[in-house]
Amino acid sequence: MNVLVGIKRVPATAGQITLTPDGQEIDTRYLGFTVSPHEECAVEEAVRLIEKHGGSSTVLTLGPEAAIDQLREAMALGIERAMLLETDGREWDPVATAAAMVEAIEAERAAGRTYDVVMFGNESADSAGYQVGVRVADALDLPCVTGIKALEVTNGHATVRRQTESGWEVADVPLPAVLTVKEGINLPRYPSLPGRLKAKKKEIERSTPQWQDGGLEKIRLKLPVQVGHTVEILGKDGDPGVQVVELFQRLRLL
Amino acid sequence: MLSLEVLTMAGRVALDIGRPLEAVAIGSQGAGAAGILSSYGVSTLHVADDPRLAEYAPVAWAHAIAELADQVNAEIVIGTASDRGGEVMAHVGARMQVPLAANCTEIAPGDPFIVIRQRWGGSLLEEAHIKARVKLLTLAPHALTAEASPSRTDVTTRAFTPALDDRDFRVRLVPQVEADTGKISLAQARVVVGGGRGVGSAEGFASLEELADLLGGAVGCSRAVTSLGWRPHSDQVDQTGTRIAPDLYIACGISGAIQHMVGCRAAKHILAINTDPAAPIVAQADYAVIGDVQKVLTAVNAEIKRVKAGAPSRTPA
Ligand SMILES: Cc1cc2nc3c(=O)[nH]c(=O)nc-3n(C[C@H](O)[C@H](O)[C@H](O)COP(=O)(O)OP(=O)(O)OC[C@H]3O[C@@H](n4cnc5c(N)ncnc54)[C@H](O)[C@@H]3O)c2cc1C
Numbered sequence: 001m002n003v004l005v006g007i008k009r010v011p012a013t014a015g016q017i018t019l020t021p022d023g024q025e026i027d028t029r030y031l032g033f034t035v036s037p038h039e040e041c042a043v044e045e046a047v048r049l050i051e052k053h054g055g056s057s058t059v060l061t062l063g064p065e066a067a068i069d070q071l072r073e074a075m076a077l078g079i080e081r082a083m084l085l086e087t088d089g090r091e092w093d094p095v096a097t098a099a100a101m102v103e104a105i106e107a108e109r110a111a112g113r114t115y116d117v118v119m120f121g122n123e124s125a126d127s128a129g130y131q132v133g134v135r136v137a138d139a140l141d142l143p144c145v146t147g148i149k150a151l152e153v154t155n156g157h158a159t160v161r162r163q164t165e166s167g168w169e170v171a172d173v174p175l176p177a178v179l180t181v182k183e184g185i186n187l188p189r190y191p192s193l194p195g196r197l198k199a200k201k202k203e204i205e206r207s208t209p210q211w212q213d214g215g216l217e218k219i220r221l222k223l224p225v226q227v228g229h230t231v232e233i234l235g236k237d238g239d240p241g242v243q244v245v246e247l248f249q250r251l252r253l254l
Numbered sequence: 255m256l257s258l259e260v261l262t263m264a265g266r267v268a269l270d271i272g273r274p275l276e277a278v279a280i281g282s283q284g285a286g287a288a289g290i291l292s293s294y295g296v297s298t299l300h301v302a303d304d305p306r307l308a309e310y311a312p313v314a315w316a317h318a319i320a321e322l323a324d325q326v327n328a329e330i331v332i333g334t335a336s337d338r339g340g341e342v343m344a345h346v347g348a349r350m351q352v353p354l355a356a357n358c359t360e361i362a363p364g365d366p367f368i369v370i371r372q373r374w375g376g377s378l379l380e381e382a383h384i385k386a387r388v389k390l391l392t393l394a395p396h397a398l399t400a401e402a403s404p405s406r407t408d409v410t411t412r413a414f415t416p417a418l419d420d421r422d423f424r425v426r427l428v429p430q431v432e433a434d435t436g437k438i439s440l441a442q443a444r445v446v447v448g449g450g451r452g453v454g455s456a457e458g459f460a461s462l463e464e465l466a467d468l469l470g471g472a473v474g475c476s477r478a479v480t481s482l483g484w485r486p487h488s489d490q491v492d493q494t495g496t497r498i499a500p501d502l503y504i505a506c507g508i509s510g511a512i513q514h515m516v517g518c519r520a521a522k523h524i525l526a527i528n529t530d531p532a533a534p535i536v537a538q539a540d541y542a543v544i545g546d547v548q549k550v551l552t553a554v555n556a557e558i559k560r561v562k563a564g565a566p567s568r569t570p571a
Contacts, residue, residue: 129356130354
């Protein structure tokens, strides 16, 4: 079977976000970049599917040239091929992103490469549009399940489960299908050193899709207003146990 | 997907643009909503009438909404940003070939049509313009407080039969109710004891488990801990895992990354236990103990047991 995974390069933010002075971007001067967490799990799931069923795996991203790093991260985990849809660094909205991906998948099909499973993350960590997978599925007329946390493939069918507030939902879909993954479906492996070395040497297939106005235009970013508050330090002098338990009593937890 | 917050927001927007507020109900329970809708200014409730819609089939539900939106010439379609709401609205966008702005917190209709939407789970906001014949958006939870109007409207209920074919039902999601394990769930616990990399090891969570037991709470963790394999992902508190809203969140050896704070910012109080007074969690907490997790928790657990044993009004420990 053949599996395609769509991933996104996002800044590895941690304690706080700082914006560039024009409010257009996150200031990434002091940040690394990574694959969005849901997609990291989608990559792992793709590698597992191929390990189990045989076949080939491909990773696809739309982003700047630097997103090659994230494609290599995916290949270091065991993905075979990588495709970069290179942008000029402008932000592409979900409609434009999905359209470029559909075009790439159709070009693959024309070249004789079809996919049984196309995976994405449920939403990207940064812009979180919650829709690229759905739009790709719609354009390719494929069934689609979003937010899956378990996947079993048998006889041309995928049985998927996803979590709800009160338990689980189950669906059985014929392949080919588009599945969007949520973190927790698996625990991604760490790349091996040989895996990294191999990934470094692999060729990246590149193309440059045409930017289009998808109709959702980012004007500016802003940080939410922080309500100032003070922190009370407990146990500065004396037994922290006593002061913490006093706090529990004050909050009526004991 | 009945959300009073969405109704409140939609009512304000409808008033703003001078158009009636109409609602659509899909699935078996929908028609019963008319009573509530009358307190939110809804003029017409459209009930999608097709027995196959009783089960959740995202594409079919979306196609019903898209068809109705065209039929009534909707200018704006607002859904809730729940798992199902977001999924259905994404399909509506795909079907109608218009953009969708997910997780909005503010809407200013007009030209340009402006929305504020959440990125990074709400740690960052984006001002965006929607340019489309029909504006689609989902409303982020807690973006506003639901508010019924003092006067009631007469809600006309109208059934419509969307043109659906079998392909629209290729994906159906069937609920599987989980057996009650008797464990207090993270999402519902009054107290959550969260552990981060600073807990040191999987074994180090024993003291957090003990504290959670003593307080009748649940144990959670950061993503760093899940990635290390110390705890299952079901314990993860954050943007991608469970969002919690306890009376008290005790964050032990957690630095307070924005993604983690998304998951716990609904806690009424936060107590941080951290060796580093400059850790971001300390600045965002209401209470903090600067010190080693294990040492602090040993003292706290011992003190709780002492107090419990010595308090005659409580059941002896
Ligand atoms: C795109 C992206 C998405 C992410 N999504 C999520 C997410 O959804 N959820 C999430 O949790 N994370 C997420 N992360 C990771 C997040 O940024 C942090 O890396 C992670 O939350 C850190 O976990 P931590 O606080 O346990 O560990 P650390 O950041 O390593 O913090 C450990 C803390 O423990 C303290 N400490 C150390 N030893 C002790 C001791 N003995 N006693 C007391 N304190 C001690 C340290 O002072 C420090 O503050 C994401 C990251 C990226 C890039």
